[in-house]
Amino acid sequence: MIRIMFDEFFATAKPMRRAAGQNVFRQGMPVTRLYRVTSGRVRLLRHLAEGTAVTVALAEDGETIAEASLFTERYHCDAFAETACELAAIPAAAIRNRLAADARAGVQLAALFAGQVRDLRARLEMRNIRGASERLLAWLRYNARGKPPQIALQRSWRSVASEIGLTPEATYRALTELQRTGFIDRRARSVTLRSGKG
Amino acid sequence: MIRIMFDEFFATAKPMRRAAGQNVFRQGMPVTRLYRVTSGRVRLLRHLAEGTAVTVALAEDGETIAEASLFTERYHCDAFAETACELAAIPAAAIRNRLAADARAGVQLAALFAGQVRDLRARLEMRNIRGASERLLAWLRYNARGKPPQIALQRSWRSVASEIGLTPEATYRALTELQRTGFIDRRARSVTLRSGKG
DNA sequence: CGTCCGCTTGACTCAGATCAAACTTGGTGG
DNA sequence: CCACCAAGTTTGATCTGAGTCAAGCGGACG
Numbered sequence: 029m030i031r032i033m034f035d036e037f038f039a040t041a042k043p044m045r046r047a048a049g050q051n052v053f054r055q056g057m058p059v060t061r062l063y064r065v066t067s068g069r070v071r072l073l074r075h076l077a078e079g080t081a082v083t084v085a086l087a088e089d090g091e092t093i094a095e096a097s098l099f100t101e102r103y104h105c106d107a108f109a110e111t112a113c114e115l116a117a118i119p120a121a122a123i124r125n126r127l128a129a130d131a132r133a134g135v136q137l138a139a140l141f142a143g144q145v146r147d148l149r150a151r152l153e154m155r156n157i158r159g160a161s162e163r164l165l166a167w168l169r170y171n172a173r174g175k176p177p178q179i180a181l182q183r184s185w186r187s188v189a190s191e192i193g194l195t196p197e198a199t200y201r202a203l204t205e206l207q208r209t210g211f212i213d214r215r216a217r218s219v220t221l222r223s224g225k226g
Numbered sequence: 227m228i229r230i231m232f233d234e235f236f237a238t239a240k241p242m243r244r245a246a247g248q249n250v251f252r253q254g255m256p257v258t259r260l261y262r263v264t265s266g267r268v269r270l271l272r273h274l275a276e277g278t279a280v281t282v283a284l285a286e287d288g289e290t291i292a293e294a295s296l297f298t299e300r301y302h303c304d305a306f307a308e309t310a311c312e313l314a315a316i317p318a319a320a321i322r323n324r325l326a327a328d329a330r331a332g333v334q335l336a337a338l339f340a341g342q343v344r345d346l347r348a349r350l351e352m353r354n355i356r357g358a359s360e361r362l363l364a365w366l367r368y369n370a371r372g373k374p375p376q377i378a379l380q381r382s383w384r385s386v387a388s389e390i391g392l393t394p395e396a397t398y399r400a401l402t403e404l405q406r407t408g409f410i411d412r413r414a415r416s417v418t419l420r421s422g423k424g
Numbered sequence: 425c426g427t428c429c430g431c432t433t434g435a436c437t438c439a440g441a442t443c444a445a446a447c448t449t450g451g452t453g454g
Numbered sequence: 455c456c457a458c459c460a461a462g463t464t465t466g467a468t469c470t471g472a473g474t475c476a477a478g479c480g481g482a483c484g
Contacts, residue, residue, distance in 0.1 A: 074348075074368070076375060080419075082367050085347040086354075096344040099337040104344075127333050134332025135325050139297040141339030146294040146302075148346035149283040150272075155353045155391055156284075158473080160440065170272070170280050177274060184462060193353055198440055200464060216463095221278075356441080358472065382430060396472055398432060414431095 033136050034092065037123065038064050041116040046109035052093075055106050059097040061117045064090060068113020074105040086110070089187075095141070098123055155193050160202040165211055167192050172221050181217035231334050232290065235321065236262050239314040244307035253304050257295040259315045262288060266311020272303040284308070293339070296321060353391050358400040363409055365390050370419050379415035 043066065046052060052063060055075050063070075065087045072085040072093060084105050087093045097103055098120060126133050150170060157163040167188065172179050181188070189199035206212045213220040241264065244250060250261060253273050261268075263285045270283040270291060282303050285291045295301055296318060324331050348368060355361040365386065370377050379386070387397035404410045411418040 076367050076370070080367055082348070082364050083351050084344070085351055096337075096340040099333075099340060127336075131329035131332065134329065134334075134336055135297075136332075138325075138332055138335035138339055139294075141336055141343055142294040142297060144343045145339055145346065146282070146292075148343065148350060150280070152346060152350055152353070153281050153283055155350070158439085166280050169274050169278055172274070186462065195441060196463080197442085197465090201440090204464085356471090384430065393473060394431080395433090395474085399472090402432085 033126070033133060034140065037062075037118045038092075038116045041118045044115050044117055046113050046115065048109055048112050050109050052107035052109065052115065053103050055103055057103050059094075059100060059103055059120050062092065062095065062098065062120050062123060063107070064092045064116045066090065066114040066116055069110040070107055070113060070115070071110045072105045072107050081106075089183075151191070160194055160198045161205045161209075163192055163194065164188075164199060164202040165206060168206075168212065168219060168221060172219075177221040179219045181219070185217070231324070231331060232338065235260075235316045236290075236314045239316045242313050242315055244311050244313065246307055246310050248307050250305035250307065250313065251292075251301050253301055255301050257292075257298060257301055257318050260290065260293065260296065260318055260321060261305070262290045262314045264288065264312040264314055267308040268305055268311060268313070269308045270303045270305050279304075349389070358392055358396045359403045359407075361390055361392065362386075362397060362400040363404060366404075366410065366417060366419060370417070375419040377417045379417070383415070 041064075046068075052070060053061070055073075067088075069086060069088045070093060071083060072087065073081045074084045075081050085093065093107060094103060094105070127137070154163055154166050154170070157166055168179060169177065185199055185203070186196045189196045192199070194202070203212075203214060207214050210222055213222055239262075244266075250268060251259070253271075265286075267284060267286045268291060269281060270285065271279045272282045273279050283291065291305060292301060292303070325335070352361055352364050352368070355364055366377060367375065383397055383401070384394045387394045390397070392400070401410075401412060405412050408420055411420055
């Protein structure tokens, strides 16, 4: 119910495509649109003095980019397609109008962002776990649902690997290890967490 | 101007203390207060089935905890003092009332959270940089201001180390390395970024 | 004056990255 | 239905760079 507001806009958004390397928006340009990545990968780069740049985010899979731009005049970073991609674009003005017209919209948006903050904090915290198996286990626990806790992965383990900051190889090995030590029960992309050991 | 709203509440908040190991709130309890950590460190733990738990965040230094709780009935995690700490507490109802009364408050809050989202994404992205020197350099670039870009650190390098996910030793070595290769110019806690190499 | 903590440097270790090769799966098109 | 290709998965061997332990310096503070 919380992300309804955004989704509603994106549902009717006009889709657009970008070839690999093409630009979506540039730092310093007035904020005209909000984007969601439908497929492919978009890199957000913040330019600094001296011609250097820092990657600020990598978006794929339905992630929305530069939401913070809603509240600023100009984009604070460049966005360019790293692979060929498809994006949904909505005019920033539409959201701003909604925010001005509907008092509850602001609160809804705040709730949406607050949830993202919580989620990002959790992800960041997982990165502090050094051991590959332990980090993966933390991720599994965080994302498992039900009793007993289970995960039916809708994507590749590779993508999980990149989310938790491990190489695919390390992730597969960690899976094997967790299986071996009896922490999980796995069949392909389905995992069941087990109480303690095996 | 954006974080005025929160700060205003926290400024008049009653301070409270917790000894190391003491509880602040528990998962499942109705959300009554919002907290900001003034000193010390608070660990947020999310309990899962099977008696296991995952650390969801570690807050210190003036960080606000469990903002997302503003929009839920009950706390979704435990909070307990990891060291002796001091907290500022404000009633959640106060914020909710403000949100209900002032239409612009919701938007302000959304803007605040959106900024946090951007910041957390950037931090997460830095963690994907493997090399210690490169990661530290990215952090320095992200946090430097001015022309030429400079940083006058107000805290210890140790705390920077933990923020970027390196050991203090690795961080000091990276500093030395960046100095040696001419990327930075350092005197104690003041750093100037230099164009390319030395 | 002594203690604590941040800083610094050195030596060693090891877990995860990297490189490599094979197998499986899934989808595409003939 | 099969040939084929791309991507994901799996396992092995090797290497490297950050973690760990250790030791010493110096400034802040009681």
